[in-house]
Amino acid sequence: xxxxxxxxxxxxxxxxxxxxxxxxxxxxxxxxxxxxxxxxxxxxxxxxxxxxxxxxxxxxxxxxxxxxxxxxxxxxxxxxxxxxxxxxxxxxxxxxxxxxxxxxxxxxxxxxxxxxxxxxxxxxxxxxxxxxxxxxxxxxxxxxxxxxxxxxxxxxxxxxxxxxxxxxxxxxxxxxxxxxxxxxxxxxxxxxxxxxxxxxxxxxxxxxxxxxxxxxxxxxxxxxxxxxxxxxxxxxxxxxxxxxxxxxxxxxxxxxxxxxxxxxxxxxxxxxxxxxxxxxxxxxxxxxxxxxxxxxxxxxxxxxxxxxxxxxxxxxxxxxxxxxxxxxxxxxxxxxxxxxxxxxxxxxxxxxxxxxxxxxxxxxxxxxxxxxxxxxxxxxxxxxxxxxxxxxxxxxxxxxxxxxxxxxxxxxxxxxxxxxxxxxxxxxxxxxxxxxxxxxxxxxxxxxxxxxxxxxxxxxxxxxxxxxxxxxxxxxxxxxxxxxxxxxxxxxxxxxxxxxxxxxxxxxxxxxxxxxxxxxxxxxxxxxxxxxxxxxxxxxxxxxxxxxxxxxxxxxxxxxxxxxxxxxxxxxxxxxxxxxxxxxxxxxxxxxxxxxxxxxxxxxxxxxxxxxxxxxxxxxx
Numbered sequence: 001x002x003x004x005x006x007x008x009x010x011x012x013x014x015x016x017x018x019x020x021x022x023x024x025x026x027x028x029x030x031x032x033x034x035x036x037x038x039x040x041x042x043x044x045x046x047x048x049x050x051x052x053x054x055x056x057x058x059x060x061x062x063x064x065x066x067x068x069x070x071x072x073x074x075x076x077x078x079x080x081x082x083x084x085x086x087x088x089x090x091x092x093x094x095x096x097x098x099x100x101x102x103x104x105x106x107x108x109x110x111x112x113x114x115x116x117x118x119x120x121x122x123x124x125x126x127x128x129x130x131x132x133x134x135x136x137x138x139x140x141x142x143x144x145x146x147x148x149x150x151x152x153x154x155x156x157x158x159x160x161x162x163x164x165x166x167x168x169x170x171x172x173x174x175x176x177x178x179x180x181x182x183x184x185x186x187x188x189x190x191x192x193x194x195x196x197x198x199x200x201x202x203x204x205x206x207x208x209x210x211x212x213x214x215x216x217x218x219x220x221x222x223x224x225x226x227x228x229x230x231x232x233x234x235x236x237x238x239x240x241x242x243x244x245x246x247x248x249x250x251x252x253x254x255x256x257x258x259x260x261x262x263x264x265x266x267x268x269x270x271x272x273x274x275x276x277x278x279x280x281x282x283x284x285x286x287x288x289x290x291x292x293x294x295x296x297x298x299x300x301x302x303x304x305x306x307x308x309x310x311x312x313x314x315x316x317x318x319x320x321x322x323x324x325x326x327x328x329x330x331x332x333x334x335x336x337x338x339x340x341x342x343x344x345x346x347x348x349x350x351x352x353x354x355x356x357x358x359x360x361x362x363x364x365x366x367x368x369x370x371x372x373x374x375x376x377x378x379x380x381x382x383x384x385x386x387x388x389x390x391x392x393x394x395x396x397x398x399x400x401x402x403x404x405x406x407x408x409x410x411x412x413x414x415x416x417x418x419x420x421x422x423x424x425x426x427x428x429x430x431x432x433x434x435x436x437x438x439x440x441x442x443x444x445x446x447x448x449x450x451x452x453x454x455x456x457x458x459x460x461x462x463x464x465x466x467x468x469x470x471x472x473x474x475x476x477x478x479x480x481x482x483x484x485x486x487x488x489x490x491x492x493x494x495x496x497x498x499x500x501x502x503x504x505x506x507x508x509x510x511x512x513x514x515x516x517x518x519x520x521x522x523x524x525x526x527x528x529x530x531x532x533x534x535x536x537x538x539x540x541x542x543x544x545x546x547x548x549x550x551x552x553x554x555x556x557x558x559x560x561x562x563x564x565x566x567x568x569x570x571x572x573x574x575x576x577x578x579x580x581x582x583x584x585x586x587x588x589x590x591x592x593x594x595x596x597x598x599x600x601x602x603x604x605x606x607x608x609x610x611x612x613x614x615x616x617x618x619x620x621x
Contacts, residue, residue, distance in 0.1 A: 044107060047114055047616045060110040063175040064090075066162060070175075073152075074140030081140045086179040089186075090116075093609045113178060115613045120181045123188065127180045132173055135180055189608050210499045212544040213520050214483045215512065216473070216492040218466045220537040226457040228450045234442070236449050237262060241439045261448045263437040265384040270406060271367055272429035273376045274391040275350060278342040281335035284328035287321035290314045349374060350426050357415050357428065367415055367430055380432070395420045395427050402427060466531035466538040473540065474528055483542045516541050 042054040064087070071084035090112045120126070137148040144152065162168040243256040244263070293311040296304045353374050356362065362370065368378045381389045388403045395402045395418045402418045409416055411431045418427035469490060476486035487494040497506040497513055506513035512534050519529045519541040531538040 045111070047111070048118055052111075052114060056114065057107055057110040060113050062162070063113075063171050063178070064109055066171050066175045067179070069156075069162075070139060070141040073142075073156075082179055082183065083139055083141065083176075086182055089182065093606060094613050111613070112609075115609070115616055116178070116182055116185060118616070119609075119612055120185055123185070125181060125184045125188070127177045127184075131180055132176055135176055136172075139176075186605060189605050207502050208549045209546055210501045210504070210549055211517075211520050211546050212499045213497065213516055213541060214487075214544060215495040215516050215539055215541045216469065216487050216490075217495065217512070217534065217536065218462060218469055218492075218531070218538045218540070220458065220462055223458050223461040223465065226454050226461065228453045228457070232453055233446055233449045236453060237442050237445070244439050258439075259452075260437075261452065262439055262445050264440050265386070266407070266437045267382055267384050267435040268407065268431055269380065269382045269433035269435075270429050271378055271380050271432050272392065272427055273353070273371050273378055274395075274425065274427045275346070275376065276394070276425045277346055277423070278339055280339055281332055283332055284325055286325050287318055290318045347423075349376075353428065354417060367428075371428075382433075382435075392418070392427060395425050397421065402429075406431070462538055463531060466540065470528060470531065470540050473542070477526075477542075483544060512539055515539055520546075 043051045044054055044057055045052055067083050067087045071081060071087060074081040074084065090109050093112050094108065136142065136153065142149055142152045142156070157165050157168050157172065159168075162171055240259050240262045243258045246256060248255055290311070293308065296307045299307065353371065353376055356370050356374065357367070371378045379389075379391075383389060385403050385407050388401060388406075392402045392406075397405065397418065398421060405416065405418060406429060409429070409431050411434050413430060415428045415430045418429065420426065469492070472490055473483070473486045476489060477483060481489070484494045484496065495511060495516070497510040497516060500506045500517060506517050510516075515532060515534055516539070519532055519539075520543050523529060523541070523543045525543050525545050527543055529539075529541040531540060533539075
C-alpha cells in the first residue's frame with residue numbers, strides 16, 4: 001500500500017490541493033498553532049540546547065525580505081548602505097546548509113541571525129529604541145536627495161505587502177535592530193584585525209608580479225600515422241565478446257564492463273497510456289493604442305486640418321478594432337471557463353485510472369481492459385533509450401524525460417506513473433519485453449574498433465614524445481642553454497608570450513596563451529610543467545623568471561592593501577586601480593564598511609562566528 005501511494009500520490013494530491021489552500025487562506029491564523037512565533041512549532045534544529053522552529057525561521061525570513069526591500073529602495077551601488085551590507089554578511093558568514101532544491105528551506109541565514117542575537121545577549125550588546133529611531137533616518141531606503149523623507153517611511157509601513165501597519169512596523173524595527181546588533185558585534189570582534197607584513201607583501205607580489213614564460217607544442221599531427229592490424233581488431237573484439245558471454249561469478253562480484261561500441265542498443269517493448277491536458281484557449285491580442293494628437297496649433301490651416309483628419313481616422317479604426325477585441329475577449333473568457341471545466345474533468349479521469357490500477361478489487365483485469373473501461377487507449381511500442389516515442393517525449397520529469405524511468409523499470413512490474421512537471425500530460429506504463437544488448441557482428445563494428453585503437457596509439461606515442469622532449473629540454477637548460485636554444489635544438493618552435501601578470505594577460509593571438517598562463521601559477525622560476533593537453537597536442541610550459549616590479553607608489557599600494565586585506569572576502573574579486581589618484585575614491589566605500597562593521601567578513605570575525613555557531617550545537621534537519 002505504501003508503494004502504491006508513493007507511485008500515485010501526486011495525482012491524488014492535485015484534487016485536495018485547492019481545498020487545502022482555501023482552508024489555510026480563509027480559516028487559519030499563522031499565529032494560532034501554539035508553537036513558534038511564526039505559527040509552527042515543527043522542529044528545525046537545536047541551538048544553545050533548545051529547539052528552534054519553522055515559525056522562528058519563517059519570521060526571520062520575513063525580516064530578510066524586509067531587508068531586501070530596503071536595500072533595493074536605497075539603490076546602493078557603492079556598498080555603503082548598512083542594510084544591504086548586513087544582508088550579504090548574514091548569507092556569507094557561515095554557509096553550510098545551502099538547500100539542494102528550490103523547494104527546500106534555506107536555514108543558513110536564519111541560523112546565523114539566531115546565533116548573532118544570542119551572542120550579542122551574552123556579550124551585553126543591546127540596541128535601544130532611540131538608537132533605532134535615529135538609525136531609521138540614516139539608511140538610504142527612506143531618503144530623498146540624501147535627506148530623510150518621512151513620507152517614504154509612512155508609505156513603506158502602510159503599503160501592505162508585509163502585513164498591516166503594526167505587523168510591518170514590528171518586522172521593520174526587528175530587522176533594523178539586527179543590523180545595529182551586528183554592526184556593534186563586528187566592531188567588537190573583528191575591528192582589531194590587522195594583517196601581517198608578510199601577508200601584505202604576498203598580496204602586493206600577487207598584484208605586481210610579472211612572469212616570463214615560454215612553451216613548446218608537441219603536435220598531435222606528427223603522431224597520427226599509426227596503423228592498426230586486423231589481428232589487433234580481432235583481439236579487442238574477442239576480449240569484449242568474452243566479457244559479455246562470461247557467466248556471473250556471484251552476486252557480490254560486478255560483471256565486467258563491455259565497451260558499448262561492440263554492443264547493440266537495449267530495446268524495450270512497453271505498453272503505455274499517454275494523455276494530454278486540453279489545450280488552453282489563446283487570448284486575443286489587443287489593438288495598438290493611438291498616440292495623442294501632436295500640437296498642431298502653429299501649423300498652417302490646411303496642414304492642421306490634415307493632421308486632425310488623419311488622427312480622427314486612426315481613432316475610428318482603433319475604436320472599431322477595440323470593439324472587435326472586446327467581443328473576442330468576452331468569448332475568450334467563456335472559453336477559459338469551459339477549458340477549466342474540461343481540465344478538471346481530464347484530471348479526474350486520470351485520477352480514476354490511477355486509482356483503478358492500484359485498487360485491490362482490480363483482480364486479474366489487464367492494463368488494456370482497465371484503460372478501455374475508462375476510455376483510455378493503451379499503445380504498444382518497441383524502442384531504445386534514444387528512440388522514445390514522440391508522445392512520451394512530451395512528458396518532462398524532474399530528472400529529464402520519460403526514457404530514464406522506463407529503462408529503469410523491471411519487466412512485468414506494476415504499471416508506473418509518469419507525471420509531467422507542469423501537469424500538462426501524464427503517462428502510465430509497464431514493460432512487456434526487454435531485448436538486452438548483444439554483441440554485434442565484427443563487420444558492423446570493425447571500423448569503430450580500428451578508430452579507437454588508433455586513437456589510443458596516437459595518444460601513447462604523443463605522451464612518450466612529450467615526456468622525452470621534457471627530459472631533453474631540462475637537460476639542455478641544465479647544461480647552460482636558454483629555453484629557446486634548447487627548443488630549437490630539439491626541432492621545436494618556442495612559443496614566447498610577452499611578460500604577463502595580474503591585469504596584464506597574454507594576448508589572444510598567442511597560441512594556447514590561457515593554458516600557458518594557468519600552468520605558470522603553480523610553477524616556480526626554472527621549473528617546467530608536465531605535458532598538458534592542448535587542442536592540437538601536448539604542451540610543455542617553462543617558467544623563465546618571476547620578478548616583482550618596482551612600482552613608484554608601492555608604499556601607497558601596500559597601505560591600500562591593508563584596508564582590503566582586513567575584509568578580503570568583500571574585496572576578493574576587486575582589483576586595485578592602476579591610477580593611484582583613484583585610491584581614495586576606490587576605498588571610500590571600504591573605509592565606511594570597515595568603520596561601521598570592523599571588517600564585516602574579515603577572517604577573524606568569520607572564524608569566531610563559525611566557532612560560536614558550532615558551539616551552539618546546530619543540528620539542521
